[in-house]
Amino acid sequence: MADPAVILGDIKKSYRSGFSRERKAAVDGLSLEVKSGEIFGLLGPNGAGKTTTLKIILGIIFPDDGGGTVLGRPLGDRASHYRLGFLPEQPYFYSFLTAEKGLDLYGKFFGLNKDERASRSARLLDMVGLHRDSHLTFDKYSKGMLQRFGIAQSLINNPDLVIMDEPSSGLDPVGQKEVRDILIHLKEDGKTIFLSSHQLSEVENICDSVSIVNRGRPVRQGMLSELLAVEGITKVVLSGAATAERVRFTGLARHIKETNGDTELEVDSNDLYRVLDLARELGLEIVSVEPSRQTLEDLFMEAVKERGH
Amino acid sequence: MRNTGILALNVIKDTARRKLFYVVFLFGVAVVAVSPLLPAFELGLRPQFLKDISLSLASLFGVVLAVVLSVNQIPGEVEGRTIYNILSKPVSRLEYLLGKYLGILADLAIFLLIMGLEIMVLVSARAHAASPLIFQGVFAVFLECAVIAAFCLFLSTFATAPVNVFATILFYLLCHVKTDFLHRTLVEGTNGLTKLLAWPAYYLLPNLENYNISQQVGYSNGVPAGYLLRVSGYAILFVLLFLFLGYLVFRRKDI
Numbered sequence: 001m002a003d004p005a006v007i008l009g010d011i012k013k014s015y016r017s018g019f020s021r022e023r024k025a026a027v028d029g030l031s032l033e034v035k036s037g038e039i040f041g042l043l044g045p046n047g048a049g050k051t052t053t054l055k056i057i058l059g060i061i062f063p064d065d066g067g068g069t070v071l072g073r074p075l076g077d078r079a080s081h082y083r084l085g086f087l088p089e090q091p092y093f094y095s096f097l098t099a100e101k102g103l104d105l106y107g108k109f110f111g112l113n114k115d116e117r118a119s120r121s122a123r124l125l126d127m128v129g130l131h132r133d134s135h136l137t138f139d140k141y142s143k144g145m146l147q148r149f150g151i152a153q154s155l156i157n158n159p160d161l162v163i164m165d166e167p168s169s170g171l172d173p174v175g176q177k178e179v180r181d182i183l184i185h186l187k188e189d190g191k192t193i194f195l196s197s198h199q200l201s202e203v204e205n206i207c208d209s210v211s212i213v214n215r216g217r218p219v220r221q222g223m224l225s226e227l228l229a230v231e232g233i234t235k236v237v238l239s240g241a242a243t244a245e246r247v248r249f250t251g252l253a254r255h256i257k258e259t260n261g262d263t264e265l266e267v268d269s270n271d272l273y274r275v276l277d278l279a280r281e282l283g284l285e286i287v288s289v290e291p292s293r294q295t296l297e298d299l300f301m302e303a304v305k306e307r308g309h
Numbered sequence: 310m311r312n313t314g315i316l317a318l319n320v321i322k323d324t325a326r327r328k329l330f331y332v333v334f335l336f337g338v339a340v341v342a343v344s345p346l347l348p349a350f351e352l353g354l355r356p357q358f359l360k361d362i363s364l365s366l367a368s369l370f371g372v373v374l375a376v377v378l379s380v381n382q383i384p385g386e387v388e389g390r391t392i393y394n395i396l397s398k399p400v401s402r403l404e405y406l407l408g409k410y411l412g413i414l415a416d417l418a419i420f421l422l423i424m425g426l427e428i429m430v431l432v433s434a435r436a437h438a439a440s441p442l443i444f445q446g447v448f449a450v451f452l453e454c455a456v457i458a459a460f461c462l463f464l465s466t467f468a469t470a471p472v473n474v475f476a477t478i479l480f481y482l483l484c485h486v487k488t489d490f491l492h493r494t495l496v497e498g499t500n501g502l503t504k505l506l507a508w509p510a511y512y513l514l515p516n517l518e519n520y521n522i523s524q525q526v527g528y529s530n531g532v533p534a535g536y537l538l539r540v541s542g543y544a545i546l547f548v549l550l551f552l553f554l555g556y557l558v559f560r561r562k563d564i
Contacts, residue, residue, distance in 0.1 A: 058397050061563035078399050086397035092390045094319070096326040108315050109398040153394060163397075 002036035003072055005161045005192040006057060011066035013052055013216075026052040027063070028216035034194050034209070036160075039187050041207035041224075042196040045304055049216040050196040051089060054165050057194070058086055071161055082110060085159035089166045089196075091150035095139040099130050099149050102138065103156055110157040117156075124152040127182065143170035151182065162186060164195040168202055180206055204228075204296040212303045219303040227299060229291035234272050236265045237287040238279055245282050249275065266292055312404040313411060316395070320412020321419075324378065338427055356432050356440070361527030363428040364446040368453065368523070371421055372481060375454040378413045379461035380473050387564055402560045410462055410552060417454045421447050446526035448537065452544040453520035457481060459548040463555035466562065483510050484517035515547045 011030045014023040027049040034040040042050050055061040057068075059076030073080040093102050100121055107117035125131045128148040138146065147170045154162055167183070168176040176199070183193055183206055197203050203210060203224075210227065212220040220227055233254070241263040249256055252275050255266040263284075267275050272289075279286055383406075386392040395405060425447035432440045460480055464473040483491070487510065494507040519540045525532050 055564075058393075060393060060396055062561055078401055081397065081399040084397070086393070088390060088393040088397075090390075091394065093394065094323065094391055096323060105315070105319065106394065106398060109312055109395075109400055111311065157398075 004033045004069075005036045006032070006034035006040075006068065006070055006194060008032050008053070008057070008068040009066050011053070011056060011063045011068065013049075013056065013061065013063050025216045027056070029066075030211075030213065030216065030218055031066075032211050032218065032221060034192060036192050037187070037190055038208040039183060039193045039195070039206050041203040041210040042194070042213065043198075043200070043203060043210055043300060044196075044213040047215075048213045050213060051165055052216075053213070054086075054163055054194075054196060057163060058084075082157065083160040085154035085157060085162040087150045087154040087162070087164040087167055090143070090169060091146055091153075093138045093146065093149065093153075096137060098137050099125055099134040099141075099152070102149065103153060106153045107156045112157070120156055120158070121152075124155055127155075128152045129178065144172065144175055147171055148175070151179065155186075159191065161192045161194065164193065166197055167195055168197065168199050176202065200296045200300055210296075212300060214304050214306075219306060220299060224296070225293075228293045228296065230294055232269050233292040234267050234269055234289060235292040236267055236272070236275055236279070236289050238263045238265065239285040239287050241282070241284050245284065248278060248282065252278065262287060310404065310407075312400045313408040316400070316405060316408025317412035317415060320378075320382070320409055321415050324412075324416045338424070342427075342431065356435050357527045359432055359435060359527075360428065360440065360443060360446070361523045363431065364443070364450065364523035364526060367421065367424045367428065367447060368450045368521070370424070371417060371450050371454040372457050374420055375413070375417060375458040376461050376474060376477050378416055379458045380465055380470050380477070382409045382413065382462060383465045383559070384470060392564060396564065403556055406462070406466075406552065406556055406559055410459065413458045413462070414455055417451060417458065421451050421454070442526050442531045445531045445537065446523050449520040449522045449532075449540065452541060453517050456484075456515055456517065456544050456547050456551075459551035459555075463551040463558075466555045466558040480514070481517065484514050485521075487511050487514055487516055488518050515543065519543060 009031050011027050012025070013027040014025045016022070017024045030049065030053060032040075032042075042053060044050050052061065056063050056075065057070055059078075059081075062076070068075050070077070071080045071083050094105075097105065103121040103124065104117050107120065112120070121134075122131070125134050128151050130145060130148050130152065133141070133145060138149070141149065147167075151164075151167065154164065164183075168179050171179060180202060183195070186193055187206075195203075195207075207224050209222060210220070210224050211218050236253075239262050246256060246258075246263055249263075249265055252271050253265040253267050257264045265275060276286065276289070383392075386395070396402070425444050428447075429440055429443050432443065457477065457480075461473060461477045464476055468476065491507050491511040494503055495511055498504045498507065522532050
């Protein structure tokens with residue numbers, strides 16, 4: 001199994017607020033591990049320490065305490081930057097450059113030759129839908145276009161790890177969908193993606209693992225499928241149950257609902273076998289049996305409220 | 310050091326599109342051009358006086374440009390958030406700082422070269438003789454600007470722009486009065502506190518009067534090559550010192 005792409009151990013970072021000697025914790029003992037090849041989502045309300053965490057991973061700011069590795073190298077090691085791409089939140093670029101020249105400039109930092117820079121630029125601008133506007137300078141770009149370019153520049157070096165701060169920020173629904181598709185495509189290419197986002201539906205749709213942080217501390221962390229599973233509750237979907245047959249489950253299921261002709265039962269795990277036996281006895285088809293899931297929004301709200309947001 | 314060159318080139322491109330550069334440049338050229346119309350000049354058509362005053366003006370505009378170019382080079386990138394797209398690439402902070410400085414230096418060289426050519430054309434037109442000695446004076450101005458830019462860039466790693474401009478002007482003035490005013494304060498002064506304050510300024514600050522050779526260029530045969538070599542080394546020493554101090558601050562600075 002490949003080494004984790006990112007490991008953070010007990011990271012702490014605080015800032016002095018104004019002229020006061022008191023320090024405010026931005027990150028307070030954050031540990032996490034991002035597996036190679038997965039899409040990892042860092043979630044949290046405003047001021048939770050998400051951007052600070054990303055900047056620590058990139059070596060743009062320095063932790064007060066704790067440490068970690070990025071692509072097997074210590075935090076802030078420049079060698080890891082050759083294999084890393086970064087999209088800042090609401091990115092800005094030198095206003096006198098065009099998209100083509102911008103990608104050419106960023107490509108030079110990786111030592112790419114002229115032909116490589118030109119071919120990658122053309123491919124990336126096409127991928128983010130900016131090929132027609134590549135001759136415009138950035139001062140003529142809309143927020144959404146800057147965001148698209150930001151994604152393109154983060155991929156100029158064909159990185160193994162892509163770190164994105166709010167990748168869908170400033171994009172319309174079509175743009176958001178396109179970004180999701182790009183991220184899924186990158187994952188299929190074997191890349192690791194570490195993103196911070198406020199878009200819970202986006203995260204729920206594409207992330208394998210998440211860490212929910214609040215006030216600089218992780219409050220929920222793990223595989224998304226496991227986090228969303230409701231402990232002790234199983235969802236059973238049956239087909240072909242008439243009203244009279246549904247009534248037979250009343251005492252066994254916590255909740256019964258009819259969806260598109262199927263019957264959906266929420267069952268305590270202790271009662272699961274009795275429900276399945278009854279379904280077989282009634283000759284009903286068992287469509288699926290799976291752990292009951294809550295939405296990411298429910299999980300997020302619950303996790304954030306615990307720390308008194 | 311490939312990245313240093315890329316960043317320096319980027320500074321030059323950025324300067325080329327900044328209106329401020331043209332304003333300072335055009336203003337400098339215009340003042341040099343109208344200097345013959347000054348009342349003192351009409352007392353006699355003296356190319357020596359023209360060389361002297363033109364070089365002094367070139368020095369003034371060079372220093373202003375050095376400050377304008379340096380003061381916001383790093384804070385501007387932090388505020389505009391363009392720095393994240395650079396430092397997230399395999400670019401070290403030393404390369405970044407040096408790239409910025411070399412870009413500023415190249416800007417100053419271009420600016421002063423054009424100014425020097427302007428002065429030479431002006432003097433040639435008046436005196437009907439070319440005066441390549443002008444470039445000795447221009448080179449000295451360039452060295453002075455290089456020191457000012459390094460100091461200002463160092464301050465920009467931690468100070469706000471207004472504080473930086475104020476401190477750089479103070480630095481410029483102190484560096485020009487050190488051989489005269491500060492020396493007298495130390496030798497003849499009676500106030501202990503004043504002497505205490507004058508001591509570090511006298512011994513630690515560079516003597517920028519070394520680069521004021523407009524009179525030698527204007528009224529005599531300039532300065533010996535050895536002198537220029539010596540003051541070049543002196544400028545390089547202070548430039549390296551200020552860049553080193555800037556790097557010490559910048560290398561662990563949270564951005």
